[in-house]
Amino acid sequence: MASRILAQILVMGSGILVRAVAQAYRQAIANASKTGAAQEAMQNTVRKASKAITxxxxxxxxxxxxxxxxxxxxxxxxxxxxxxxxxxxxxxxxxxxxxxxxxxxxxxxxxxxxxxx
CATH class of the missing domain: 1.10.287 (Helix Hairpins)
Structure with missing residues (x-):
């Protein structure tokens, strides 16, 4: 009985943790979009990738x-x-x-x- 309760607590805790991480990630993306950090990071990535050798x-x-x-x-x-x-x-x-x-x-x-x- 105790193991069943412990398993349920672990499953519920894992679900809550996954939802919290997903929500934090979405919020970080939204904040980056508002500040322009996402566009700047993408531009830097494209600039580095397109460096051709002379x-x-x-x-x-x-x-x-x-x-x-x-x-x-x-x-x-x-x-x-x-x-x-x-x-x-x-x-x-x-x-x-x-x-x-x-x-x-x-x-x-x-x-x-x-x-x-």
Missing amino acids: EQEARQILGVPENAAWEDILKKYDVLFERNAKQGSFYLQSKVHRAKECLEAVYQSKGQGPASG
């Missing part, structure tokens, strides 16, 4: 000079990408891939990239 950073990552031919860039990319796929890190592999994407856009805009050659 051409200079891409060249440093791949280790290619400014006058490198697109074929040389692809060879360097293949070597670095495969090396990091086998024994490196996913982070470095993604940096190498982003660097190639950046340079690909640069070379395409110059008419020298993969679309033209």
Whole structure:
């Protein structure tokens, strides 16, 4: 009998706690919306996520000079990408891939990239 009462108290207490946490969360969201904190946090997140690497950073990552031919860039990319796929890190592999994407856009805009050659 005592265990049944204890179980009921625990269930009721858990329900009250869950409702209180949900209400506090809703109130925090409402307060953030009123003060503009939510929009600012979202803008900061978007700004950080959209930071693209520059051409200079891409060249440093791949280790290619400014006058490198697109074929040389692809060879360097293949070597670095495969090396990091086998024994490196996913982070470095993604940096190498982003660097190639950046340079690909640069070379395409110059008419020298993969679309033209």
